[in-house]
Amino acid sequence: MDRYKKLASNTFIFAIGTFSSKLLVFLMLPLYTRVLSSSEYGKLDLIVQTCNILIPIVSAGILNAVIRFGLDNSTNKKSVFSIGLMINLLGVIGLIVFMPLLKRIDFISEYIMYVYLFILMSSLHSLCSNFTRSQEYIRLYALDGVLRTALTIALNIIFLVVFKYGIAGYLLATIISDLISAIMLFTVAKLYNYVSLNYIDKTTFKNMLKYSIPLIPTTISIWIISMSDRYILSYILGSGANGLYAIAYKVPTIITIVAGIFMDAWQISAIDEYQKGDKGWFFSRVLNVYSSLLFCGASVIVAFTKLITRLLASPEFYITWSYIPVLVMATLFASLATFLASIYMMHKKSEYVFTTTTISAIINIILNLHLIPKYGIQGATIATLISYICMFMIRAINTRKFMTVSWNIPKIILNIFIIMIQTIIILLEIDNWFVYEIILVSVIALINAKDLLMGARRIIK
Incomplete structure (x- = not known):
């Protein structure tokens, strides 16, 4: 096949x-x-x-x-x-x-x-x-x-x-x-x-x-990134605050689930291609399609954050919508970093997964201790976002030792910038914010249409 x-x-x-x-x-x-x-x-x-x-x-x-x-x-x-x-x-x-x-x-x-x-x-x-x-x-x-x-x-x-x-x-x-x-x-x-x-x-x-x-401390580090904010929130603001944060984290889970589905299949293909001697071109093509799907998905979730929260959570938890956009961006970078980790997996270099994850975990703890007392739950979301950005950037640079990946840097920067604008618009609840959100979702779709269509064409052929 x-x-x-x-x-x-x-x-x-x-x-x-x-x-x-x-x-x-x-x-x-x-x-x-x-x-x-x-x-x-x-x-x-x-x-x-x-x-x-x-x-x-x-x-x-x-x-x-x-x-x-x-x-x-x-x-x-x-x-x-x-x-x-x-x-x-x-x-x-x-x-x-x-x-x-x-x-x-x-x-x-x-x-x-x-x-x-x-x-x-x-x-x-x-x-x-x-x-x-x-x-x-x-x-x-x-x-x-x-x-x-x-x-x-x-x-x-x-x-x-x-x-x-x-x-x-x-x-x-x-x-x-x-x-x-x-x-x-x-x-x-x-x-x-x-x-x-x-x-x-x-x-x-x-x-x-x-x-x-080496994956044991790696898992612990990943857990620290996702959980240290919850323990600190519970300690400083009580378990009720952690409950709100946990509910808010459920919506970005949509991206995690979709990315996880793909990664399950990708692990098989990645190792298969590695054993055949692939030097990175197949990896790069798949990465372009994968990242385009992530950007489109993140953009849609940010735009419909309020509606999704209203549908999925009881009125007691509706306030959690304001924490979701930042967590969506954090999940976006986490998914990109996870894809890059497959390069380490192919080469059986799990120690690099540990190193890069540990650095991000340390950053996360430091930021949580500084931001949660000042900004509450939103401080935890910002700390998570920054820690995953660091993990992604470190892996993007470090994986060059093992495989050359062709990045479309201007497209990635533009996508991230637009989603950041979406996040600011919805959090500030600017007049006619939903109209702006729909326009920006459409722009994201146009930017990524070429890669998505090329991916679909390769599958059909």
Whole structure:
């Protein structure tokens, strides 16, 4: 299959699974904001994000290595999955030792058993899901997304609306859906055929750990960028402020989801082209189309921020619209930086992902400590934006060591400038602001039309 058609086909299939597993759950936001108060939602957000940072630590980052080495034609697949499963299980068992420490954290203590089960089931599901994707069982991966979504939505309605379990109900719904999905993948993909201690070789074991261990602090740094502002907000302004910020962050998640769908498919194509000896031209062409999609998407979301917030959130949370435009810009730069990180992944240079992410995390913490006391929630959004801009610029320069990327710099600057103007217009609520927003969205569409049409033409051909 032609490389462009393969990328487009995989993206479409991943979209089915990811759209259902992430976007439809995202659309459950009206339910969450109606059954949980801003304080409860803020507390739930801290619990889930704490679990998300513990998962890569517990698994020694091996979940990322399972994808990279599973896609590598030179590695034994049984060895890759068996190593991943062994490290994952040992890490989860080892977590028991630290449970008393976690129980001392106020917002976790009441839900300690749910936290442990959340980490266990999420890590096992991620292992099965990542290995399934690395073996290019794309349709099964998409089916898993649909199944997991249906389960999550149904269980959320049962536990939150019918039984009114609150925070515990949300966590329980996620735990059960992860468990059932993991069992389905393990059975249908016959992953039990890949489990064997006899196939664990020392070379693959060392190489996988060498690749995955630098990604642990990388994940922590990413978590710091997205979460340090929430902890500082909670400490200075209370969990209610964090609840508002967490809701505001949900809208830019639309961009993250779309970018994530593409990145799932891109990982397969990028490594495939790297193994064939691609020197960067295919990467550059895909980057131009990818960035054009991001700019168009960001422009539309900024323009319709108020409408989206009114539709998705209860009146109590409507004020969050004013934080969304800056977070949209932050997510835009984060998505571009993530795409550049695929260059490090291709060359198995995960240490550079760690370095660039850590620098951005440090910048984020410093800015949060200075801006949140002065500007409140908006200070957190500005800190996040600046930290992601720094990450993108550092990677854009640093990745030249490994691959020459052709950037259309004037187009990128113009796109960013227009979206900045959109952000200023809507935040200041200038007279006839919506008319100006629609005009600027149209301008963004015209600027990026050529790259989008060329991308579509390559796929059709």
